[in-house]
Amino acid sequence: DETLEGSNNLHYKHTRRHLPQCLVIGVRKGGTRALLTFLNLHPLVVTAPNEMHFFDDEDNYSLGLDWYRKHMPFSFEDQITIEKTPAYFYFDYVPERVYAMNSSIKLLVVVRDPTERAISDYTQIHATKVLKNKPHETFEELVIDEDTNDIRRSYTAVRRSIYHRQLEQWLEYFPLKQFHFVSGENLVNNPYKEMYKVEEFLNLPHRIQKDNFFFNKSRGFYCLQMADRQKCLAESKGRKHPDVDPDVIDKLHEYFDNHNKKFYRMVGRNFGWP
Ligand code: A3P
Numbered sequence: 001d002e003t004l005e006g007s008n009n010l011h012y013k014h015t016r017r018h019l020p021q022c023l024v025i026g027v028r029k030g031g032t033r034a035l036l037t038f039l040n041l042h043p044l045v046v047t048a049p050n051e052m053h054f055f056d057d058e059d060n061y062s063l064g065l066d067w068y069r070k071h072m073p074f075s076f077e078d079q080i081t082i083e084k085t086p087a088y089f090y091f092d093y094v095p096e097r098v099y100a101m102n103s104s105i106k107l108l109v110v111v112r113d114p115t116e117r118a119i120s121d122y123t124q125i126h127a128t129k130v131l132k133n134k135p136h137e138t139f140e141e142l143v144i145d146e147d148t149n150d151i152r153r154s155y156t157a158v159r160r161s162i163y164h165r166q167l168e169q170w171l172e173y174f175p176l177k178q179f180h181f182v183s184g185e186n187l188v189n190n191p192y193k194e195m196y197k198v199e200e201f202l203n204l205p206h207r208i209q210k211d212n213f214f215f216n217k218s219r220g221f222y223c224l225q226m227a228d229r230q231k232c233l234a235e236s237k238g239r240k241h242p243d244v245d246p247d248v249i250d251k252l253h254e255y256f257d258n259h260n261k262k263f264y265r266m267v268g269r270n271f272g273w274p
Helices: 032-039 065-070 094-101 114-131 139-143 163-171 184-189 191-201 246-267
Strands: 022-026 045-047 080-084 106-111 179-183 213-216 221-225
Touching: 022 032, 022 094, 032 045, 032 080, 032 106, 032 184, 032 191, 094 163, 106 163, 106 184, 106 191, 114 139, 114 246, 139 246, 163 246, 179 184, 179 191, 184 191
Parallel strands: 022 080, 022 106, 045 080, 106 179
Antiparallel strands: 213 221
16 A cells, blocks of 8 residues: 555556545654554555644645645545644644634544653653763753742643643634544553544444554564564654653642643543543
8 A cells, every 4th residue: 555655646546635534633742653553554544654744834834735635645535534743733823724624624632641741752852862972951950940940831841741721722613522532551552442442433444453463572562463564663652761750750740630630621531640
């Protein structure tokens, strides 16, 4: 199927490029690549290989929907096209633009313990510096305000972990029933079960199988068993996190607690984060 993807023009008869009927809008570091890769197992799903940053990037958006569509893979009429850009969830001008394209679009959001997500975000941003042994600030230095000794609320890794604020922006345009929330924790621990629910949300017949997944001990994650090969996500997925001062972890848990409760109430589901 890979010949159908991306800018490659090779395609089957009776296929064409369609605008997405479903978007994976976030959250950054929630497990969005895993979700998209697993969705791609389904014969009735096609996925855009790259994050398009269409709705959040002014330059891309100004190129118009036809430009966006031309970056979608070829698909048959009965297939669903899905694009993922985790930045969509965060920026307040995005929901209106998505609504203008398709007001009945389905929206997938992978959410993860906000403390873990923040550390993962930090780890991603500093990964190259760490690898190249370049000086970099510690997570603690960034996340704690040295004057107040409290959580630094302006730190983007903290702000991006406050899910109810971001969801609120989206609920101004889309009803809750157009969203499905994937538990990032369940996606790691039991991808088959979590994907079963995603198939249901997308009104797809169940095609993703239990034995599509196998646990890879050296990676510490589930990988995919395809007909002819095995596939794990890139090494950049599942990075080792730094050891964070337990007092800082406690502070983060305390800080996010009320935000998490608000988010649980909003979506009517408790994700069980600490
Ligand atoms: P960490 O690197 O913090 O462990 P995203 O694709 O949104 O950037 O999310 C990256 C996260 O996906 C990783 O965060 C990892 O925990 C998670 N993930 C979920 N399932 C995975 C899998 N099967 N293989 C690798 N990473 C997976």
